[in-house]
Amino acid sequence: MSYTDKIHGLKMTDKFQALAKQYPRLFPDPEAWTIECHHEGWYKVIDDAMDLIDGELQCMPEELVAGIQVHQIKSKFGSLRIYLSQTTPYIRGCLSMAERCSSHICEICGNEGSLRSIQSWMATLCYVHYPIELARVDKEAINQTK
Numbered sequence: 001m002s003y004t005d006k007i008h009g010l011k012m013t014d015k016f017q018a019l020a021k022q023y024p025r026l027f028p029d030p031e032a033w034t035i036e037c038h039h040e041g042w043y044k045v046i047d048d049a050m051d052l053i054d055g056e057l058q059c060m061p062e063e064l065v066a067g068i069q070v071h072q073i074k075s076k077f078g079s080l081r082i083y084l085s086q087t088t089p090y091i092r093g094c095l096s097m098a099e100r101c102s103s104h105i106c107e108i109c110g111n112e113g114s115l116r117s118i119q120s121w122m123a124t125l126c127y128v129h130y131p132i133e134l135a136r137v138d139k140e141a142i143n144q145t146k
């Protein structure tokens with residue numbers, strides 16, 4: 001079981017659905033992508049990455065743009081990963097920057113955070129949410145052994 005499985009509220013939130021609607025080129029089918037971010041702390045990073053990539057698509061030939069869509073947004077090793085069906089060197093640069101930025105932003109609240117380990121999982125959390133998450137995961141581990 002991954003850390004992601006242990007987090008409550010693993011779902012597509014209204015805010016992320018609305019984000020997808022803002023970028024119809026990147027999200028042509030609202031059902032054809034998944035998000036596994038349990039919180040909205042990285043919303044701004046994701047929005048910024050989509051804005052940069054969408055701007056690039058506006059300058060590309062239409063037949064190429066049609067093949068470039070977001071498939072999945074998730075947390076991996078405690079930082080943000082955005083997967084697209086196809087990429088360009090520019091898009092890979094945007095994704096890489098988003099990943100690096102996310103490892104300094106609390107995935108719960110969006111304030112400054114750092115990569116932390118919770119049991120054997122990694123998460124980027126601020127000084128407020130780190131102890132809260134630690135306590136919650138500990139409590140769940142105790143409940144599971146009952």
Ligand SMILES: [Zn+2]
Pocket residue numbers: 106107108109110111113125126127128129
């Ligand atoms: Zn936080």
